Amino acid sequence: MIPLSREDRKREAFRLFEDGRYQEALRQCELLLEEGKDPAVDILAATSLFNTGRLEDAELFFRDLVQRMPGSSYVHSYLAKVLAARENEAAIGEYATAVLLDPDNQDALRSYAGYLAGRGDYAGALPVLKRLAALSRRLDDVRQLMHAFNELGRPEESLAAHAAFAGDRPEGPEYVSALFRAGNYPGAATAARALYEKTKDPAALRNYLRALARYDPGAAREAYSSCLQDTPDCEILLDYSNLLRERGDIAGALTIIRQILARSRRPGYRLAECDLLAAAGETTRALALYEQLIRDELSSKEDMDLLGTIIGRYRRALTKGVTADDGLRRFLAIVSSDLNAVSLVETARLYEERGEPAEARAWYYRAYRADFLTGGIAYAVFLSLHDEERECEKVMLYILANAKKSADLARVAAVATDRRGKMTRLRRLNERLIYRLGERRSALGSEGLALLARAYLIGAAASLEEGDYARCKHFCLSGIDVLPGLPQDVTPEDFLVLIRTCKERAVADRPIMNVVSGRMPAIPPESPAVHPVTARLGLSEMEQKLVDFLRIHRTATEMELRRLLGTRRVVGIVNRIVQKASADGISLIGKKGVGEDGEVYEYTGT
Numbered sequence: 001m002i003p004l005s006r007e008d009r010k011r012e013a014f015r016l017f018e019d020g021r022y023q024e025a026l027r028q029c030e031l032l033l034e035e036g037k038d039p040a041v042d043i044l045a046a047t048s049l050f051n052t053g054r055l056e057d058a059e060l061f062f063r064d065l066v067q068r069m070p071g072s073s074y075v076h077s078y079l080a081k082v083l084a085a086r087e088n089e090a091a092i093g094e095y096a097t098a099v100l101l102d103p104d105n106q107d108a109l110r111s112y113a114g115y116l117a118g119r120g121d122y123a124g125a126l127p128v129l130k131r132l133a134a135l136s137r138r139l140d141d142v143r144q145l146m147h148a149f150n151e152l153g154r155p156e157e158s159l160a161a162h163a164a165f166a167g168d169r170p171e172g173p174e175y176v177s178a179l180f181r182a183g184n185y186p187g188a189a190t191a192a193r194a195l196y197e198k199t200k201d202p203a204a205l206r207n208y209l210r211a212l213a214r215y216d217p218g219a220a221r222e223a224y225s226s227c228l229q230d231t232p233d234c235e236i237l238l239d240y241s242n243l244l245r246e247r248g249d250i251a252g253a254l255t256i257i258r259q260i261l262a263r264s265r266r267p268g269y270r271l272a273e274c275d276l277l278a279a280a281g282e283t284t285r286a287l288a289l290y291e292q293l294i295r296d297e298l299s300s301k302e303d304m305d306l307l308g309t310i311i312g313r314y315r316r317a318l319t320k321g322v323t324a325d326d327g328l329r330r331f332l333a334i335v336s337s338d339l340n341a342v343s344l345v346e347t348a349r350l351y352e353e354r355g356e357p358a359e360a361r362a363w364y365y366r367a368y369r370a371d372f373l374t375g376g377i378a379y380a381v382f383l384s385l386h387d388e389e390r391e392c393e394k395v396m397l398y399i400l401a402n403a404k405k406s407a408d409l410a411r412v413a414a415v416a417t418d419r420r421g422k423m424t425r426l427r428r429l430n431e432r433l434i435y436r437l438g439e440r441r442s443a444l445g446s447e448g449l450a451l452l453a454r455a456y457l458i459g460a461a462a463s464l465e466e467g468d469y470a471r472c473k474h475f476c477l478s479g480i481d482v483l484p485g486l487p488q489d490v491t492p493e494d495f496l497v498l499i500r501t502c503k504e505r506a507v508a509d510r511p512i513m514n515v516v517s518g519r520m521p522a523i524p525p526e527s528p529a530v531h532p533v534t535a536r537l538g539l540s541e542m543e544q545k546l547v548d549f550l551r552i553h554r555t556a557t558e559m560e561l562r563r564l565l566g567t568r569r570v571v572g573i574v575n576r577i578v579q580k581a582s583a584d585g586i587s588l589i590g591k592k593g594v595g596e597d598g599e600v601y602e603y604t605g606t
Helices: 006-018 022-035 039-051 055-068 073-085 091-101 106-118 122-136 139-151 155-166 173-181 185-199 202-215 217-230 234-246 250-263 267-279 283-300 304-321 324-336 341-353 357-370 374-385 389-402 406-416 427-439 446-466 469-482 492-505 533-537 541-553 558-565 570-583
Strands: 555-557 589-595 598-603
Touching: 006 022, 006 039, 022 039, 039 055, 039 073, 055 073, 055 570, 073 091, 073 106, 091 106, 106 122, 106 139, 122 139, 122 155, 122 446, 139 155, 139 173, 155 173, 173 185, 173 202, 185 202, 202 217, 202 234, 217 234, 234 250, 234 267, 250 267, 267 283, 267 304, 283 304, 283 324, 304 324, 304 341, 324 341, 341 357, 341 374, 357 374, 374 389, 374 406, 389 406, 389 427, 406 427, 406 446, 427 446, 446 469, 446 492, 469 492, 533 570, 541 555, 541 558, 541 570, 541 598, 555 558, 558 570, 558 598, 570 589, 570 598
Parallel strands: none
Antiparallel strands: 555 598, 589 598
16 A cells, blocks of 8 residues: 555645544644644644643643744634633733734634633723624624623614624624613513514513513513413513512512522522511511521632622611621621631621721731732721721732732722722832733733723822822823723823823923833832742742843843753743743743744843
8 A cells, every 4th residue: 555645644634633533633743743844734733732622732832833933823813722721811912912913813803802701801802893793794793792882881882783794684682782771672672572582582581571671660560470470480580579679569579589489599589588578677587587598608608709798788687677786796696707708808897887997907807817819908998998008008019919810910909099099199009010910911901901001190190299200201101002992981191191291390301212121210020039930930940040041131042041051951941931921921031033043032021
């Protein structure tokens, strides 16, 4: 039998991949690569690794491909998919690179938009979805665009997108939602009813009844009674109960809730029963059910946010139903005996309401010790409200130093930059916030970038007040640069006003854009004793030595690093460092190309 040629075997590998036989395709690729490098086979092997779930190997493969083919939208897009599957926040930067390299890459656009929407970042997803819908005009893409508009509170634009891209194609739930949010309740009811008659989807029936209740509550009540005989959906029943409560029929609302509880004992439904009993004046029964619900939730701890809501409602019911001392005794016995951050924070709030700030402070501190993030933020807010600025700043700096995820940093930033509070006066805190957000800027979504812009604005205003015009302009230009495409409470004009004021006040206004970055009034990192790279990334001694060398010299060739480390395995060491840094959402090392002495590496850290 005549052996297959290399080209025939390549075609066979691609055929296996297209048939979904990824493991066999990967084996064929490995045999081909043993005979020599081939970019097409490399990409197929990396993609096969991804599809077989070998994510770590796929990441290393795609990282190597990114260095060899930095202009490939496909490679960046698939690296992003691998990082997203590994819950690595650096995925957002790779997706962005992919669509910038090829704005017509529909697969990259669709994956990027899905990734952002999955994180709740509809503001970031919107421009991507606009581009995708205009290119593909696929109904699923148009509906995703409409959903993003709806979530952002822009229903008129959602309806316009349907008219522009969907044409006469079927109207889906996004269309109903847009009509509802736009206040066209009769139109929403008509569209939802038509959708239900076509699909028999309970969600469509629920939307029909909700819309009907907005413009004709009496008819809605009859419709609920009629529909629920045939469709006993718990969420529809809950809507009906809420409608009855809004119309003052507490007894009727309770009857409906008990029908729900006969089908499901979900905590949210049980909480609704507690609230209705409290509203009906059945305090003893309500408190007993609140307490049993709290015990059950403390036992499972499945949803700590819901637990906080339940305890807060219980606390308010106690103040109306029993004496203050009896309420305190019951609360401490039921809630405070479990030393989780939510229970401790709610206990502190109870003491605040009782006018006992010293006791409240002690409980907030316990919450901080139990959970540096949830408890720490609550403790810091309390300290700020009571003008303990030094201790507040100390706590917030500790939280910032130990927060790892971008979402956690965003929680801290939202509190620290809230102009309704007092923390914006804490200069050191704001500078540290700019540094922490800035070091993972490429991994931030639109919310994180908006918060970073807000921190820059606060820093710029403080610098202007101190007469440091160069620093003020630097902060303003940096803030405009990171401002997301859909800014909310901070706009480019906010920064331009400060820049204009700097130019008016300065005796000699000098340019800052060509100042050497090392001399710019940027935010310095913490000292090594406080903020070591090794502690953050867990680098080995050899990896740390390489990073330290690059930090000092900024660039180095592969041969220089070989001599430094005494090993030929520099490429593998660099890839591991990049992988660890990426997992932490930061950038340390970039590759500038290949020279006579091998790869050229550049330090990209802050």
